[in-house]
Amino acid sequence: MLENRIDRRILKENLHNESFKRQTISFYKYFEINNPTEFRNQVYEQWFALNCFGRIYVAHEGINAQMSVPEDNMAEFLKQLYAIPQLTNVPIKQAIEDDGKSFYKLTIKVRPKIVADGLPDNTYDLSKVGKHLTALEFHEAIEEPEAIVVDMRNHYESEIGHFKNAFCPDADTFREEILMVLEKYKDEKDKPFLLYCTGGIRCEKASSFLINNGFENVSQLYGGIIEYAQQIKKLGIESKFYGKNFVFDQRLGESVDGQVISHCHQCGKPADTHTNCANDDCHLLFIQCDDCKTKYEGCCCDDCKTVIQLPLEDRKKLRVQHHQKYADSKIFKSRLRPKLKADI
Numbered sequence: 001m002l003e004n005r006i007d008r009r010i011l012k013e014n015l016h017n018e019s020f021k022r023q024t025i026s027f028y029k030y031f032e033i034n035n036p037t038e039f040r041n042q043v044y045e046q047w048f049a050l051n052c053f054g055r056i057y058v059a060h061e062g063i064n065a066q067m068s069v070p071e072d073n074m075a076e077f078l079k080q081l082y083a084i085p086q087l088t089n090v091p092i093k094q095a096i097e098d099d100g101k102s103f104y105k106l107t108i109k110v111r112p113k114i115v116a117d118g119l120p121d122n123t124y125d126l127s128k129v130g131k132h133l134t135a136l137e138f139h140e141a142i143e144e145p146e147a148i149v150v151d152m153r154n155h156y157e158s159e160i161g162h163f164k165n166a167f168c169p170d171a172d173t174f175r176e177e178i179l180m181v182l183e184k185y186k187d188e189k190d191k192p193f194l195l196y197c198t199g200g201i202r203c204e205k206a207s208s209f210l211i212n213n214g215f216e217n218v219s220q221l222y223g224g225i226i227e228y229a230q231q232i233k234k235l236g237i238e239s240k241f242y243g244k245n246f247v248f249d250q251r252l253g254e255s256v257d258g259q260v261i262s263h264c265h266q267c268g269k270p271a272d273t274h275t276n277c278a279n280d281d282c283h284l285l286f287i288q289c290d291d292c293k294t295k296y297e298g299c300c301c302d303d304c305k306t307v308i309q310l311p312l313e314d315r316k317k318l319r320v321q322h323h324q325k326y327a328d329s330k331i332f333k334s335r336l337r338p339k340l341k342a343d344i
């Protein structure tokens with residue numbers, strides 16, 4: 001089995017002790033892969049040999065990769081990557097804030113889709129996608145009076161950072177979001193739509209779906225927030241993206257303009273650090289400030305804090321009750337975000 005089975009703590013320690021630098025990069029490409037497992041095994045062997053880490057998804061519809069590559073191996077990595085015919089010159093994005101500690105092992109998974117869309121296949125056509133706008137074009141297009149800016153990410157992502165005037169659907173799945181957009185703007189299909197997401201991969205599908213549903217003027221931010229953040233830094237212009245860009249690695253977010261636009265879910269103070277509840281049976285993804293982290297010992301509530309002190313047997317008994325309680329409570333339901341997944 002091509003898999004790394006060493007203990008997580010040891011792997012993290014190894015990463016910490018590395019004497020060389022790593023670069024955090026990402027790329028994706030929609031293209032037909034006939035045998036995803038075979039493809040997966042081939043790239044696993046190559047990238048393992050180059051000491052690459054990361055989280056990569058392979059599906060019939062393409063590849064989506066977030067990786068950290070040792071700087072010294074970057075040239076060889078790119079050479080091998082570009083040697084795959086469909087990936088020749090695939091755009092590579094560099095992370096905004098990069099300490100090279102984004103991943104501590106290599107995981108490549110075969111999935112039904114690289115972006116889990118929950119939509120029937122015939123409801124979009126990836127050969128007809130929205131117009132790609134550069135960061136600067138997008139930056140200017142936002143100001144057009146008719147423009148409708150839509151955040152195609154999940155609520156827990158847009159909560160800590162989003163574009164000026166953006167509609168941020170309060171939803172946790174791609175399917176929910178896109179259907180909300182469809183419903184909300186069903187009478188404005190002729191307006192200019194500006195879509196964005198983290199790196200662009202979700203907008204390819206979202207724009208394709210909207211076009212298929214009669215939207216006439218759909219554009220998307222090419223390269224996503226990651227590319228935008230780099231371009232505005234390079235060009236020295238003021239960001240129209242406020243707050244933090246949520247990322248799916250150990251860091252959970254990288255600041256774009258230094259502002260904190262969200263609040264601690266426990267005390268309401270400004271905060272933008274996501275955490276998963278320390279009670280593994282709960283694992284709620286939520287925003288917690290440093291004070292509350294100490295006070296609740298990394299948990300989402302007093303109940304979970306009590307639970308983590310208990311012996312394992314007692315915890316198991318409580319598990320069922322706990323879940324029921326939260327599923328029933330309206331207040332908490334609005335906060336009940338899914339376990340952090342990294343499929344997009």
Ligand SMILES: [Zn+2]
Pocket residue numbers: 264265266267268269288289290291292293
């Ligand atoms: Zn707090």
Ligand SMILES: [Zn+2]
Pocket residue numbers: 277278279282283284299300301304
């Ligand atoms: Zn909890």
